[in-house]
Amino acid sequence: MLYIKLPMERRKKIALVAHDNKKRDLLEWAKYNRDILAEHEVFATGTTGKILEKELGFEIFKLQSGPLGGDQQIGAKIVDGAIDFLIFFWDPLETQPHDPDVKALLRMAVVWNIPTACNRASADFMVSSALMGEEYDRLLPDYEEYRRRPVFEKMED
Numbered sequence: 205m206l207y208i209k210l211p212m213e214r215r216k217k218i219a220l221v222a223h224d225n226k227k228r229d230l231l232e233w234a235k236y237n238r239d240i241l242a243e244h245e246v247f248a249t250g251t252t253g254k255i256l257e258k259e260l261g262f263e264i265f266k267l268q269s270g271p272l273g274g275d276q277q278i279g280a281k282i283v284d285g286a287i288d289f290l291i292f293f294w295d296p297l298e299t300q301p302h303d304p305d306v307k308a309l310l311r312m313a314v315v316w317n318i319p320t321a322c323n324r325a326s327a328d329f330m331v332s333s334a335l336m337g338e339e340y341d342r343l344l345p346d347y348e349e350y351r352r353r354p355v356f357e358k359m360e361d
Contacts, residue, residue: 215243217247218287220248221270221292223293227255230256238261241260244289248265249266253265273305288318290309290319292310294322310322
């Protein structure tokens with residue numbers, strides 16, 4: 205498979221998302237990592253964004269709440285190259301009314317090779333990486349062959 209390089213700037217565009225039962229965990233994590241996060245552009249869904257902005261003291265680009273389309277907004281931003289990094293503290297023990305949106309968001313992160321952390325330990329390892337404050341070339345499969353695939357077979361009359 206062929207790959208293309210997508211550059212990530214030193215200043216990353218980070219999406220922070222948390223289900224209701226994980227908002228406190230994300231807030232504690234974000235406060236602990238406030239100085240690192242302040243060096244980057246931070247996006248968040250709904251209530252999470254409001255809480256983070258108030259507690260961290262810097263601008264958070266706020267999107268819709270997850271159930272109102274915020275997860276899909278972040279997924280679209282990933283596809284458009286406007287998000288480099290996803291930290292999503294999701295609750296594996298609680299069914300969410302917008303589970304299909306959650307799955308779609310995580311799928312987009314994988315398809316577009318976005319670094320993703322779904323728990324505190326993974327998020328700690330990612331933000332403490334030497335790559336966090338550096339430019340980075342993200343390798344992405346060249347999807348051009350997929351885009352050119354035949355969609356319709358010849359239909360018989």
